[in-house]
Amino acid sequence: MDIEKYRKMFLSEAAEHLQNMAKQLVAVEADPEDGEGINSLFREAHSIKGMAATMGFDATTRLAHHLEDRLAEFRGKGQISSEMIDRLLAGVDLLEGLLEDIAQGEQERDVDLFIHGEQLALIELEPLDSAEEDDACCDLASNRMLIRLLLDESVVAPGPRLLVLLNRVAEFGTVLETTPSEENLLQGEISRTLLVQLETEIPQQEILKRLECYRELSKIEFPAAVLEEETARNKPGRVSATSTVRVDTDLLDRFINLTGELITNRYQLQSAAGEKDWTELNEGLGQLARLVKSLHHQVLQVRMMPLESVTGRLPRTVRDLCRSSGKEVRLEVLGASLEIDRSILEALTDPLTHMIRNAIDHGIAKQGTVQIKAWRERDQILIQVADDGRGIDPEMVRQRALDSNLISPGQAQTMRDFETYQLLCLPGFTTKEQVTETSGRGVGMDVVKSVVEKLGGVLLIDSNLGKGTRVTMKLPLSVAIIRVLLVLCDGSLLGIPITRILQTVEVEPGEVQTSGKQLAISLHGELIPLLSLRKIMQRPKGPGKTMLSLVITEVFGRKVGLVVDRLQGQQEVFVQSLPSPFDQLRGTGGGAILGDGRIMFLFDLQSKLEGRRAKGA
Amino acid sequence: MKQVLIVDDALFMRNLLRDIFEGAGWTVVAEAEDGFQAVEQFQALQPDLVTMDIVMPRMGGIDAMRRILQDFPEARIVMCSALGQERMVMEAINAGAMDFIVKPFQDQQVLDVVARVCNA
Numbered sequence: 001m002d003i004e005k006y007r008k009m010f011l012s013e014a015a016e017h018l019q020n021m022a023k024q025l026v027a028v029e030a031d032p033e034d035g036e037g038i039n040s041l042f043r044e045a046h047s048i049k050g051m052a053a054t055m056g057f058d059a060t061t062r063l064a065h066h067l068e069d070r071l072a073e074f075r076g077k078g079q080i081s082s083e084m085i086d087r088l089l090a091g092v093d094l095l096e097g098l099l100e101d102i103a104q105g106e107q108e109r110d111v112d113l114f115i116h117g118e119q120l121a122l123i124e125l126e127p128l129d130s131a132e133e134d135d136a137c138c139d140l141a142s143n144r145m146l147i148r149l150l151l152d153e154s155v156v157a158p159g160p161r162l163l164v165l166l167n168r169v170a171e172f173g174t175v176l177e178t179t180p181s182e183e184n185l186l187q188g189e190i191s192r193t194l195l196v197q198l199e200t201e202i203p204q205q206e207i208l209k210r211l212e213c214y215r216e217l218s219k220i221e222f223p224a225a226v227l228e229e230e231t232a233r234n235k236p237g238r239v240s241a242t243s244t245v246r247v248d249t250d251l252l253d254r255f256i257n258l259t260g261e262l263i264t265n266r267y268q269l270q271s272a273a274g275e276k277d278w279t280e281l282n283e284g285l286g287q288l289a290r291l292v293k294s295l296h297h298q299v300l301q302v303r304m305m306p307l308e309s310v311t312g313r314l315p316r317t318v319r320d321l322c323r324s325s326g327k328e329v330r331l332e333v334l335g336a337s338l339e340i341d342r343s344i345l346e347a348l349t350d351p352l353t354h355m356i357r358n359a360i361d362h363g364i365a366k367q368g369t370v371q372i373k374a375w376r377e378r379d380q381i382l383i384q385v386a387d388d389g390r391g392i393d394p395e396m397v398r399q400r401a402l403d404s405n406l407i408s409p410g411q412a413q414t415m416r417d418f419e420t421y422q423l424l425c426l427p428g429f430t431t432k433e434q435v436t437e438t439s440g441r442g443v444g445m446d447v448v449k450s451v452v453e454k455l456g457g458v459l460l461i462d463s464n465l466g467k468g469t470r471v472t473m474k475l476p477l478s479v480a481i482i483r484v485l486l487v488l489c490d491g492s493l494l495g496i497p498i499t500r501i502l503q504t505v506e507v508e509p510g511e512v513q514t515s516g517k518q519l520a521i522s523l524h525g526e527l528i529p530l531l532s533l534r535k536i537m538q539r540p541k542g543p544g545k546t547m548l549s550l551v552i553t554e555v556f557g558r559k560v561g562l563v564v565d566r567l568q569g570q571q572e573v574f575v576q577s578l579p580s581p582f583d584q585l586r587g588t589g590g591g592a593i594l595g596d597g598r599i600m601f602l603f604d605l606q607s608k609l610e611g612r613r614a615k616g617a
Numbered sequence: 618m619k620q621v622l623i624v625d626d627a628l629f630m631r632n633l634l635r636d637i638f639e640g641a642g643w644t645v646v647a648e649a650e651d652g653f654q655a656v657e658q659f660q661a662l663q664p665d666l667v668t669m670d671i672v673m674p675r676m677g678g679i680d681a682m683r684r685i686l687q688d689f690p691e692a693r694i695v696m697c698s699a700l701g702q703e704r705m706v707m708e709a710i711n712a713g714a715m716d717f718i719v720k721p722f723q724d725q726q727v728l729d730v731v732a733r734v735c736n737a
Contacts, residue, residue, distance in 0.1 A: 160706035
């Protein structure tokens, strides 16, 4: 019996209801007169209760029932107090915990403390409804029921028999789900039991009566609860939420069309090659390039999810932070429907929360707005978190960096404001004693930055004293296929993600200046220190050259010029992660095989230098 | 008095079914040896029930049933199948057959199915 399938269905549906509840609660608090909001909260709780009862999850049922009761009281009044919202949110949290327990196949955690603890508190406010009402759990799923039919051993054609029974049951109401499914039955799956989840208004007794005339049935059951043994048998462990993707059938059709065109293209190329018809071959190759590009684009689509799936939780975060800090903050989300590669989105959850927290804790003084804005610029996704708070004083940051020996006095003098803000992402900037009220942000910004950079992106901080702060993440559209700049270093080919490069320049050796031991060049009036890729990679010095090729990039929030042997142009590459033990190599973020068969390694300057730093320390 | 149309290409099966039905007080209004005859007979007589063999010459039972249901969606049709024809039976059920019996059958099994179909 495939109870497992119902469990998954229950878990994903209940989680959706819970997320709606959390969102709705915050909305209702903002607008206490929102009677429809309260109604919809009530309905969500009711749905969870019904499903949990059907599945026999007792604690979840009781808690949902309890929340539903509380909401019912307010439904009459049309208003909910903030304290009550707190309690309800706590209840939603507890329900989330229960779902986790169920997903793990563990015993549901205790809910009595919550239920009774709350009742004790409520007694002072108002007399409780009679206790019997809480016992009304038995008629919970009045319109949903599970029916389990077991065929007698003597039935010779179980498949068709179950199909007839399924048709019969379908006459009683709406069949929500069956095990085995009708499709599987038609395809010849052999089963002697049929589990049907039915939505019906016909009472159980009546259904039993109508099914009893089937002598082929040895058992007719209405499992209000799922039997222990069944759940025990179907307890394979965690339910993975990430392993499947829903794909639009339109998209699948387009794949099929493209594949068809590729096949045609292959014959075109074959015949052109056979006849040595170079014009035709060229045309075919052009066609192939177009098709592959289109295929690439479509494949990426499959992995896309709207930003909303991450920002959906943020109103709750903002609300909790407001309650604990006593500030009044409005959250605005623009571009929530922008679609982003799911692996990038998943990695962004924590950084976004972090940035919001920073904005509220350090940016906004008493009241203000935090705005999340997402948009697309060519091959990049930009996500910006902006507040209209007090902003960051660059002087303060410089001083603090100087105090902690992160920069030299000389650097402090020449450093421009924009660069100064990037110092906030230095790991040394985030120790506890430095996070005073005036130090502004910096809490965990190094973590945020490293996540963004791991994804091949860039983090930029920009602030205006007294007006607010903007933190912008520039991210690639996809992590698997990226555009890189190919550079040569002592005969080896390295790729640097384009998103990490600010500029490439070629300069004459005479333009190189020395400041102390450090070589540098002046670019647009800005002094940029030079690093030699050969030196970093521990290769011998190269021959002297008439022109130096430089890649201007950023490390630890500072601009640097990386001296390479030669720039070899841009290319889109499919990056594959390196197998162990090569994945341990610092500075190498994966590899790719180029069209001409050469192997390229993805080069990550910062992590390479971090390795050296760690060794030096 | 309930009326039934028996469709089967084997005379032996038709006789067997006739005995069962008549023993239970039914009237066998007609017999058909293939799908074409079945459709014709149904249109002419519109019986309360049809027992329909699946594999028959000229026109099979499933096609005959489809034709009958096109004009008479309320027709009560019970398929008569042999062992090993599960797929075809399911196709028939999907196409509108109300129930089925599997040969070889016992009298009571047939009457159970008939009773259910007529009460539904």
